[in-house]
Amino acid sequence: MFRLLILTTVVTSLKYRTTTTVAAMAIKSVDFEVFGRVQGVFFRKYTKQQADKLGLRGWCMNTSKGTVQGQIQGPSDNVESMMQWLRSTGSPSSQIEKAEFKNEKEVSEYSFNDFSIRKDY
Numbered sequence: 001m002f003r004l005l006i007l008t009t010v011v012t013s014l015k016y017r018t019t020t021t022v023a024a025m026a027i028k029s030v031d032f033e034v035f036g037r038v039q040g041v042f043f044r045k046y047t048k049q050q051a052d053k054l055g056l057r058g059w060c061m062n063t064s065k066g067t068v069q070g071q072i073q074g075p076s077d078n079v080e081s082m083m084q085w086l087r088s089t090g091s092p093s094s095q096i097e098k099a100e101f102k103n104e105k106e107v108s109e110y111s112f113n114d115f116s117i118r119k120d121y
Contacts, residue, residue, distance in 0.1 A: 028079040029058075029111070030104040033069040034086055036097035043068050044117045046091035051115035054078040061118035070118075073110055 034043070039062050047060045047068070056078055060070030072082050087099045 026076060026106045027073055027108070027110060028076040028104070029071065029073045029107045030079060030083065031069070031071050031102045032083070032086055032099060033063075033067050033102075034090065034096060034099045035067050037093075037095040038068045038090065039066055041091050041093035043091045043094050046094075047086070048115050048117055050085050050089075051082060054082055056082055057110050057112040057115055059112065059116045059118050062120040064121045071111075072115075073107065073112060 056074035058072040
């Protein structure tokens, strides 16, 4: 009985700390569009892999203009890392000319459950 009481107290304490940490952590959201040779080179697949690796949520898709656009949400440092990745790395066969970022803001909660690849335009 005593062991159960201690275990319950520890679990409750851990849950409270986790909730507090998540609540205190700001969620950054930003829209992006990447220009260059980014279609037909698995850019979206690599973008999803990188977003998943960084624990980000959002989406990406090809556009009729030959670009890839999307939205990313997550902890500020991880969103900044992803923005740098979109500017300079991409998929191995891609050739990024530029990446534009708009509507950068803090949000109180996630709009997405994960990071997904949406159907083309």
